[in-house]
Amino acid sequence: MIQIMKRLKALRVRIYPTADQAVAFARIAGSCRFVYNLGLEQRSSFWRQHKRTTGRAISWVSQKRELTALKAAAPFLKEAPSHCLQEALADLDRAYGNFFAGLSGYPQPRRKFENDSFTFPDPKQIRVDRGQGLLILPKFGKTAKDPGPIRAVLHRPLHGRLRRVTISREGAHWYASILMSKRLRRADEPAPGNEIVADDVVGIDRGVAVPTAVSTGALLGVQIENEARLRKQRRLAKALSRTQRGSKRRMRALARLQVHKARMVRRRRDMIHKITSHVAKNHRVVVIETLRVRAMTASAKGTIEEPGRNVAAKSGLNRAILDKGWGEMRRQLKYKLSWAGGRLIEVDPRNTSRTCGCCTHVDAASRIDRDRFVCRSCGHKEHADINAARVIRQRGLRDLGLEEQLRPERSWQPEEPSAQALAMRREEKKDGISHHGSHKAAGV
Numbered sequence: 001m002i003q004i005m006k007r008l009k010a011l012r013v014r015i016y017p018t019a020d021q022a023v024a025f026a027r028i029a030g031s032c033r034f035v036y037n038l039g040l041e042q043r044s045s046f047w048r049q050h051k052r053t054t055g056r057a058i059s060w061v062s063q064k065r066e067l068t069a070l071k072a073a074a075p076f077l078k079e080a081p082s083h084c085l086q087e088a089l090a091d092l093d094r095a096y097g098n099f100f101a102g103l104s105g106y107p108q109p110r111r112k113f114e115n116d117s118f119t120f121p122d123p124k125q126i127r128v129d130r131g132q133g134l135l136i137l138p139k140f141g142k143t144a145k146d147p148g149p150i151r152a153v154l155h156r157p158l159h160g161r162l163r164r165v166t167i168s169r170e171g172a173h174w175y176a177s178i179l180m181s182k183r184l185r186r187a188d189e190p191a192p193g194n195e196i197v198a199d200d201v202v203g204i205d206r207g208v209a210v211p212t213a214v215s216t217g218a219l220l221g222v223q224i225e226n227e228a229r230l231r232k233q234r235r236l237a238k239a240l241s242r243t244q245r246g247s248k249r250r251m252r253a254l255a256r257l258q259v260h261k262a263r264m265v266r267r268r269r270d271m272i273h274k275i276t277s278h279v280a281k282n283h284r285v286v287v288i289e290t291l292r293v294r295a296m297t298a299s300a301k302g303t304i305e306e307p308g309r310n311v312a313a314k315s316g317l318n319r320a321i322l323d324k325g326w327g328e329m330r331r332q333l334k335y336k337l338s339w340a341g342g343r344l345i346e347v348d349p350r351n352t353s354r355t356c357g358c359c360t361h362v363d364a365a366s367r368i369d370r371d372r373f374v375c376r377s378c379g380h381k382e383h384a385d386i387n388a389a390r391v392i393r394q395r396g397l398r399d400l401g402l403e404e405q406l407r408p409e410r411s412w413q414p415e416e417p418s419a420q421a422l423a424m425r426r427e428e429k430k431d432g433i434s435h436h437g438s439h440k441a442a443g444v
Helices: 019-045 047-054 060-065 067-073 075-079 082-100 227-241 248-282 311-324 326-339 384-400 419-430
Strands: 002-015 117-120 127-129 134-136 161-170 173-187 201-206 212-214 285-289 343-347 372-374 381-383
Touching: 019 047, 019 067, 019 075, 019 082, 019 117, 019 161, 060 067, 060 082, 067 075, 067 082, 082 117, 161 248, 201 326, 201 384, 212 248, 212 384, 227 248, 248 326, 285 326, 285 384, 311 326, 326 343, 343 384, 372 384, 381 384
Parallel strands: 201 285, 285 343
Antiparallel strands: 002 173, 117 161, 127 134, 161 173, 201 212, 372 381
16 A cells, blocks of 8 residues: 655755845844744743632643734843744744653753744745845845845755745855645555565664774774864853953854854764764664763762762763764664665664673673773674674564574683784883883883
8 A cells, every 4th residue: 555645844945135134034033033932931830829719721823822922021022033933932832842752851941042033934925036045025026125034054955845944044144944845645554575584684783983884894983073073162262251242342252152162063964974874874773872962971070968979070971972963863764764665663772782792691891991892701803892792683583583693602721822913012111111001111
């Protein structure tokens, strides 16, 4: 049986607004942020009073009806399109829905320079001229009195039906996210002879030093926030702290810090997109660990009565985990695999770094250091992250009922050093340098 489904895909493009358009963008984003924060305060502080008075809870519909009176009280809101203000309240309603569903935390107020965005939800009011590279939106290119159409770099063709456009600022740049909807036909059951086999399954281990280790033996990704970039970020943050609030110097220092952070975000997003696209295109089933990233990156500082331990080390670990984008990688893998007809499986993460991918023997001593894994039972040697990826793949195969035949366990014995290695150690002893702790023995 053929199933008709819709696929939503957004194309994020760089836009180049004029000076007047940039001012208009900032005003509209500020108005939407004002409406969002006002709606958040109303829901969090006055919902009991509203419930007693009307007998109903505050909803997106009731808040949307109050926009006309709000515009009369705050005339500057008339500069923003009505649909953009309504969409800000819709975003707040979705944030509350995610909170009550346990998908996110309680909605937080939006802040200037961090949440500068607004959405045009009505496709009838949107036109994309790909030939000239222009976006025609309400207040932009509709009449002769507005600042004109927005120049955009449409680097890819648009397929499907236009749904909405979101304008956002990231650092010093403005971007437009164009959401498209496409109808797809997919069979409910795989065709005969197209069943999943063991070769279609790959395991992925998300690490701190290496972002992605694949069970095929590949190590993908790089460290985005390296020491040099962190030093620059600390220097820019210190320069910002020495400025006076409200001064032009502070605005320039803040802009430099935002540009640096936005560059890190773009690099991280680019890395994750490249990794997930490569994996989704080459494998039908991907197995990852079920990781609670939010709990793993919680602060360890504790309270004044009960302060935490190893706070600095935990803070560095949290920063390293967030730098690799574990949660975003899972999200992208899930929807990219679904687009390609693949599947994402999550398995128990316990002891994946201590289990041998060859004989399944579990021993913490087998993990010699961060990169090396030598099984204490069968002597299997491999990169520690790749070995963990193989273990994750085996657990996915077990869940699919496709377990592979593993090599039986045998007692582990240390390797005998070669004659060349023994000769080198004898030479080191003659020179007063031991094999372990050579710097100390040499007096360094």
